[in-house]
Every structure is written in C-alpha cells, then in structure tokens.
Amino acid sequence: MTNEEIKEYITTLAPAATFDETGEWLNILVTAEELKPLMLALRNGKMQMNYLFCLTCVDFKTHLTMVYHLSATTHRQSIVIKANLNREQPVVETICDIWRTAEFLEREVFEMFGVHFSNHPDLRKLILEDDFKGYPLRKDFEDPINMIKL
Amino acid sequence: MFLKEYITDVVTGVTSLLKGMRKTGYYFTHPKEIITEQYPDNRATLLMSDRFKGEVVMPHDANNEHTCTGCTACELACPNGTIKVVTKFETSPEGKKKKAIDTLVYRLELCTMCNLCIVACPSDAIKMAPNFEHSVFDRTKLTKVLNQPGSKIREGIE
Amino acid sequence: MFSLEGITTNVQDWLLMKFNPTMALAIECVIVILLSISLFAILGLVLVLMERKVAAHIQIRLGPNRVGPGGMFQTVADTLKLIMKEGLTPDKADKFLFNLAPFVVMMVGMLLLAPIAFAKNFQIWDINIGVLYISSVSSLSVIGILMAGWASNNKYSLLGAMRSGAQIVSYELSAGFAVLTIVVLTGSLQISEIVNAQQNGWWIFKGHIPAVIAFVLYIIAVTAETNRAPFDLAEAESELTAGFHTEYSGMRFALFFLAEYINIFIVCAIGATLFFGGWMPLHIGNWEAFNHIMDYIPSSVWFMGKTFFLIFLIMWFRWTFPRLRVDQLLNLEWKYLLPISLFNLLLVAVIAILGWHF
C-alpha cells in the first residue's frame, strides 16, 4: 500500500487524524479517544498490522505523546500512530488485548510517565519500587539525591 | 512393535550418553588440553594487547614534559565526568601570559574506557595504557592526577 | 608385605590374651568406632578432592592446586573454614529436627560401613543378611533428608526434600533387584560368601549379559539414590538453589556434604563387592601363573581400586550429563529400569537354576 492509500484508509477509520510524512514512515496523529478503535481496525482490518515493535511515550513539556510503531510480518510496512495526551491527567485506552507485548510496555510507560491505561489487566509498577514517587522520564523530574548534575 | 520401539529407545539413548562420556573422557585423559591460566603466577609472561584500554595515562618524556595544552577537549568529550582539567596561567620569561594545566584529575572509578577523550585530544597528550590491576583498598586512590609534579608543556606545542 | 588381612585376627588374639572376652569386645568396639569415624573423615576429604580434580580435568581446568602439593590440603582447609563458620538456624525452623537431620544422614552412612569387607578377613560385622541389611539401612537416609527439608521452613528445601523422597523410594527398587540378581547367583545374602563365590571369576564376567545389565542398572539406581547428577534433583542447583540443605551452613552443611560422599563410597564398595568380587584379586580360569601374580597384590588394594574406579565412573556421569526433570526421573525408573530389572532377574533365575553360569 502506498502512503496515499493508507491515508485514505485511515481517514475512513479516524476522521480527525492528521498525517506527517517527513520522517521515514508515515506518522498518524489521532486523539486519545480514537486510538483504540483505530488500533483494532488496523490489527484486524485489511492492514493486518500484527506486530507492535515499539511502544513509548515522549514528554514534550506541554503534552505527552504516546507513540506506537506498528508493522506487519506479511507486508512489512511500518506506520507510526501517535496520540497526544494532556500532562495533568494522561489517560488512554490500553491496547494490550490487541498485542500482548503491550502489557509490559504499557506498565513501563505507566511508571515512567504516569500515563494511565484504562482497562489494563494488571497496571502496577514493573521496574520501580512500589512506593516510588514521581515519573522519572518526564522532563520535570527532579531527584536531588541520585541525579548528578555534571 | 512396541517392544521394538522400546528397545531402540533404550539403545539410542544409551549410545548418545556414551558418546558424551567419550568426549569428556577424552579431555580427562588429555591434560594437554587444559587452558587454565595461572594468574598471577604467569604475570611475567602475560601478554596484554597493546590496544587494551585499561586506564588513561599521560606520557611524559625524559625532561618531565608532556604535551597537554589544557584545552579541556577531553573533559568535554567524556560522557561521565571522569576528567577534570584545572588550568592556570603561566607567565613566560618574555612576560606573555600562557594557559597551561595545573592538574589533570582523572577519576578511574568513573571511567568506562570509551576512548573518547583520547580521540578528542588534539595534541595526543593522553593515551590508554594496558594496565588492569586497579584494585585498591581505598577509593580515594582511584582519583589520580595525570601530570607529574613539576612537569611542564613541551616547547612548541600549541 | 603390607596387608590388612592378618591384623584383625592378631588384634583379636592379643586382646583375648590380655583381657576377659567381655572387656575385649568392648575394646574392639571402641577401636571400631574410632576407626570408622576417622575413615569417615579421611574418605570425605579424599573424595571431595577427587571430585574436584576429576571435574577440573574434564572441564579442561587444573582444579585446586594452591594448598599443599597439587592442592592436597585444599579440602582440609575447606573443612577448617566450615568448622569456623557460624551455623545459622533459621528463625522459624523446627530447631530440634533441623539440628538432628545432618546427624541422621551421617549416622546412616556410618551404619552402612559395618558389613563392608575392606580386605580379606577385615570386616566389622559379617552379618548373615549383609545385603539385606545394606539395602534396608541405606533407605533410611531419606528420613534425614526429609527432616532437613521440612524443618528448614524454606520452600526450596521442602521441594528438594519431597523430590528426594520420591526419588530414593523409587530407585530403591531397581537397586534392590540388581542386588538380588547377584544374590540369586550366589545363593547367599552374606557378604563374605558373595566374595568367596567369586574366587574363580567375578560375577560381572561369570554371570553373562544379565550380570552386566544388572551392573548398569545398579550404577544408575545408586547414582539416583545418592542424589548425584544427573539425578541431583534434591539439590538441583539451578532450580532449587541448594534443595534440602539451602538453609544449612557451617559444619552442619559439611555433614550433609560428607554424608553424600560417604554414601557414594558405600554404594560403590557394595557394587565392587557384588559385581567385581570385593577384595578378590582378578583370577582368570586356569592361568595359574597370572592368578599367582594377582594374588601378590594385597586384597585391600584390590578392594579400594575397584571402589574408586566405580566412584570415578559416577563422577564421570556427573560432569557429563544434564539433569533430568522430576517426572522424567520417575518415568525412567518405573517405565525403564524397573521392567528391565524384573526381566533381568527372571533371566538370572533361569540361568542360576540351569547352572549356565561359570
């Protein structure tokens, strides 16, 4: 599929999506509400994106952006789905029922960025200790004891 | 039929085990194959690779001169603040002021041997030495001053 | 010539000459106790060193070579270290059983020394049901292991002990059947008679293929019974950290460790007695000259040589094979070893009745 076709296809699924083709792959920015249905359609629809190879979050100081890298083992076309979340109460629907790998990756994002994944079966801290305060990978995280400013 | 399978199972199983035993038996009876290096007994014959990155040193020549200009390129290149260059201003006999190093502090305990400081150095003043016996009883001994006391910069190095 | 053969009778005669029979018996008991304890200690030290050396050479290493010439005193140093170490008892452990367990395991080992013929006329107790005694007493060690596993109040220990229980109880069977084949051939349970029956040839040669099969079964079964790799599920280092002795430290750990090696020595000694003629020298049919030369080698050397060869075999197994899984372990016993040993016993019985053996 060419990028144009993908764009067309995605517009039918998520009308509010915006596209960005400057990078290596097609970037699709959707709203947090649209994300889950779009993902379901991408997995089960004609694209058959069965391989989620990277899931992460980026802190842009004004907002958080969830970044999902999707690919398919059949046609090997990769696309990037993004969703902006507000920084105070970041909530997004979980996708770990679509791709099982997302379960651990979302737990990691949850503790590092404080993004809350609704309907996640087991949303606990994975790496940090249970009573850890703060979200270390956010830009405004301060830890005067352990972080050495060079 | 069942019995035949059963017996082949037993026979193949036992032969596979005997093959393994033959291999280990071979090594047991061939002490030549032993690869143990008896460090530190073999310290005298131990050959370290000349490129081995053990620690950063600053070579000094016979006149106790080095080639460090105090440009702090190494300090900037270091990913984890291992090197600290303390500079001073020397007044040459002609009355000109010149920047030179006072001390070049190297903290071995922070060093990851990434070689970036050596690559960054414009005057080849520092290099990696193949020393690896770094253990000491006191952590402060790992903080080293690389330039020798009383050393100065070699003439003609800018 | 150095030999242990005459010593026992000399000592006996001398004691009877000096004291009354009761007193002599008491003194003999003391001597035996002292000897067996020192044998226990020496064997432990020697076998641990041997194991380490065998392992090292198989693994293209040198092994211990720092303490003493060729690392001879390495195990002595290790034992000293273990004695000096603090023996911790876990807080919620059953203190009495926890402390008792290593001694139970060790005592079983010492009891088993009794009927073993170390040389000609050199035997603590030539009991007429020697083989039966051995197989019954040796199965007691599982009690010590279960005790240790249960009393430690540690889940790893418990799992290890339970595995060990299942394992020892199962492998007891095929070990017993392998022993029985020789009993059938000899017609006696007494160790001295079994040895004497092999005067003109060891059972492994005289008994045709069934004896060889019995020997293989015996070696496999006793490897499992002594919890050695590839059947070391009770301590399965990579699964259960250290199994039943996870919580033991210091000298109590050392006792478990020693007991393991003593058990190996005992089962190998019995194996040597049953299949390789114990202290009996190698005799081949009518070769009189050859047999005479063989007779010059002291019987104790014959016995120790055979035993240590079997011990080496068991060590060789350990450093070659991966460990079995617990269900495979039981499968191996119940689906392979037991049917084969039953069949083998039948075969031996037929051979013995028809007198086909030499």
Place this chain on the structure above:
Amino acid sequence: MYNQTEIIKDTSELGADGELVINMGPQHPATHGVLHLVVTLNGETIKKIEPHLGYIHRSIEKMCESLTYRQFIYVTSRMDYLSSHINNLGCALLVEKGMQIEVPDRAKYVRVILSELTRIASHELWLGAMAMDLGAFTPFFYAFREREMITDIMEDTCGARLTMNYIVPGGLMYDLHPDFQKKVKAFITQFKSKVTEYEDLVTNNVIFQSRTKGVGILSAEDAISYGCTGPVARASGVSCDIRKIYPYEVYDKVEFDEVLETAGDSFARYMVRVKEMNQSIRIIEQLIDNIPEGDFVGKTKNVLKLPKGEFYTRVETARGEFGVYVVSEGGTTPHRIKFRSPGFSNLSVLNHISVGSKIGDLMASMGTLDLVIPDIDR
C-alpha cells in the same frame, strides 16, 4: 527415550489450596543476574510467573538525554553487554542516518565481521549457560574456550573484551589490528573442529533432548503478538531477521540463510542459535578476505547535531531486534530516546510458555529465551 510429558495447560480448575509462592531471584543460580520471578506453584507445576524487574535499572534512556550523539553510543554497551558491539552499531547507524554521514566501505565490512563475531560469542556463552541451567556443567567450559578466542580478537582490535566501544558515528575508532584476519581465520578453523563436541555433549544427548523437546512451546501468532524477535521468534517459524528484511551495512552483499524452525519449543530455540553460529561463520568467511582498503572513518563534523525530527533504526542483536528511537529537537543531545530491547519482549512471553509445566521446564524455557537482565531493565 521419554515420551513428551503431558502438560496441563488449564490450571484454573486447581484450587488455591496447596499453592506455593516462591521467589526465584534476585539471587538465584538460574536467573543469570538479578531477575526476580515470583513463581506460583502447585506442587511442582507452575501456575503463574510474575517477573519483577528493576534491580539493575539505570535509566539509560534518561541518561542519554543529557549525553551528546557521540557519547550516548557507549552507554548502550552496558545494556545487552553480550552484544554490545551490535548495540553500538545500532546507535551509530541512527546518527549516520539522521545526519547523512557517509561511512567508508572498510568500516562497513569490519563492523559486520565484528557483529557476527559478537553474535557467536554471545551464543557461545548462552550455550554454556543454558547447559548449566539444565545441570550439565562441562559444556560451559568448552563453550568458553571458543569464546575466549573471540574476546582475544576483540581485545586486540577494539581494546576491550566485552564493552568494545569501537564504533564512532561515521566509521570506526581506529583501524584494524594487523593480526586481525589471521586470528579470525584461526578462530574459524578451531570453531569448526569443535562444533561436533556440542553435538555429542548437548544436542544429541537424550537427557538434553527430553528436557527441551516439547517444553515451552510458543506458537507463531503468540510470538508475533508478544513482540518476540530473534532466535525466539525464528524458532516458532516467524521470519524476523532484520539482517534479511531491512539489510544494513553490507548484509545485502553476503549470502546467508535465515535459520527457521517450526516447532517453537525450547529445542527449536536451541537449534536456531546453534545453526545461527554456523551462518555467522559463513558470513565472516565471505567478508574476511575482502575487506577493502581505505579510510576507516568518514568525515564528520566535530559537533554532531541531529536535525529536528524522529529517527528509528533497528539492528539484529544476538537476542533479536534492537531498535533505537530518537526524538530530536535539533540540539546536540536527544530530546527523548527509547531503546526497544529484544530481551524485554522476550521476557514477557515467559509466563505464557511456562504455565502448566514443571519447575525444571522453567529453567529450559528461561535458558532458551536467552535473557540478559541489563538489557531488560535498561
């Protein structure tokens, strides 16, 4: 010799009675590092495995946000320390891609040869460690003997044995050691003559086979869904070799096969790695005599600045697909960096493949997943 054990897959019927929760790790002989597994058992049967991570978490992603594009490469050596060279390569490729730096051919060849040597070294260590997990101690030493030759080559050329730090954006840090080709060839001969040893001791051993065959079965769909890559996924029949699909450096110029197995069990994973070593040897043999002369490092600016935007590269490490995702704001340091580590995804499958099997099987599955804990924790 044994039939495959019937593995109870549905454990929901077993009540909570008799459940035993044991903590495997963070100090446990089989977890090779500080992995902490909370294992719920019913007798010997595993009901649930919950990994607890973070004992060696150094937040490398956060650290990299304050390092320049030259410096951050060397931190990645500390992630998957067994394929540190390939990690470095992935990062260098990203910088080169972002800044369109031309890499000389010589550097490309050397990078690939060293990558394959790293892969062999990693698989050798894995083979030894995995055999040790299953209770065979001796193959560990034989595997290390061959691995030692590779580390010696690395020491000669790169100056370090494990964390090589030989790659700079644009090429290599310094030229090859003069003895390099000779030593690599010596290694290839030695390796080929010793490979049969592993077959005798491990591959064909009946105990080893019964311990691994049919244990920890992972289907192809699950492998994709769990994001498994590398030998783990290839053992389930998923073609996922980055070297084949998205060739980088000179992988498109060499001939090699992507090793695929279909069984998806521990033995298949074992076989994939063993065969992969042979493929790596094949790649090295094709390249070692053809290293072109020339520069070993391309022309780069003194200060590297990635243009504003997002970049992603992936390389095939010994454990699978290693991805680097960089969000750049145009400065000298990355704004956000994310390492997609293969071990993290491979670990997440552990619970799925071991539920219902025995504790001994857990060692086989965990061993063949080839987990490197610093790679998982990052």
